[in-house]
Amino acid sequence: MDEKYKSFLIQQLEEELTNASNINPGIIAAKIENIGFSCLICGKCCRRAFGDNRVLLIPQEIQVILDHTTLEAHEVATPATSGESYNDLIDTDGRIHTFGWILPRKSNGDCNFIENAKTSNKCKIYDVRPMLCRTYPFYMKDMELHVSECEGLGHKILPEESLKIALDVVNRYITEIEDTIALYKKFEGFVSGPENIKTTSDHTDKNDRVIHIVHDSKGTHEITR
Numbered sequence: 001m002d003e004k005y006k007s008f009l010i011q012q013l014e015e016e017l018t019n020a021s022n023i024n025p026g027i028i029a030a031k032i033e034n035i036g037f038s039c040l041i042c043g044k045c046c047r048r049a050f051g052d053n054r055v056l057l058i059p060q061e062i063q064v065i066l067d068h069t070t071l072e073a074h075e076v077a078t079p080a081t082s083g084e085s086y087n088d089l090i091d092t093d094g095r096i097h098t099f100g101w102i103l104p105r106k107s108n109g110d111c112n113f114i115e116n117a118k119t120s121n122k123c124k125i126y127d128v129r130p131m132l133c134r135t136y137p138f139y140m141k142d143m144e145l146h147v148s149e150c151e152g153l154g155h156k157i158l159p160e161e162s163l164k165i166a167l168d169v170v171n172r173y174i175t176e177i178e179d180t181i182a183l184y185k186k187f188e189g190f191v192s193g194p195e196n197i198k199t200t201s202d203h204t205d206k207n208d209r210v211i212h213i214v215h216d217s218k219g220t221h222e223i224t225r
């Protein structure tokens with residue numbers, strides 16, 4: 001990413017941030033009340049019932065979970081790979097570059113923090129769960145309220161509950177824009193390897209592990225998994 005393009009993206013985000021800061025949560029609350037929502041604790045959003053269940057995390061959310069649990073960093077966050085082709089995200093040393101973090105998932109794709117499906121759909125970190133989980137199924141994009149798939153839509157919701165969700169949704173929107181601006185400001189770029197270069201697990205790391213370089217709003221982190 002050249003510096004000129006990076007400046008352009010930051011400027012766009014700063015304009016969006018100004019607009020987002022002027023959103024009236026009452027208007028968002030009225031929309032949520034009109035849509036209707038009550039969480040049925042079905043756990044589908046924590047599994048792959050609706051497809052992609054990745055939960056993106058920003059560094060301050062990771063820190064909150066670490067501060068309130070006995071979990072270690074690698075148990076809370078993993079590099080935000082899509083699981084698909086890495087293409088030009090592999091550098092000349094075979095390291096995979098990613099942007100940000102996600103909650104770890106079990107081998108079956110369920111969120112690591114949901115209890116056993118047969119016994120409970122409870123979240124083990126519910127009180128400190130990330131903003132995405134706190135606001136699901138609602139989110140803001142391009143200044144508009146959007147709704148993800150959810151079994152609880154259409155159920156009656158009280159005005160005060162709608163407002164509480166709206167405040168969280170708007171706060172999440174603003175926080176994520178701020179975090180992305182900080183990420184772009186820290187990002188120094190990297191040189192992609194040639195098309196046929198393989199990941200570290202294929203040719204350098206004798207323990208068959210992959211080296212990830214994670215770029216986030218705090219800087220750059222090398223993670224071996």
Ligand code: SF4
Binds near residue numbers: 040
């Ligand atoms: S937010 Fe929706 S999908 Fe997720 S547990 Fe509640 S009702 Fe189910």
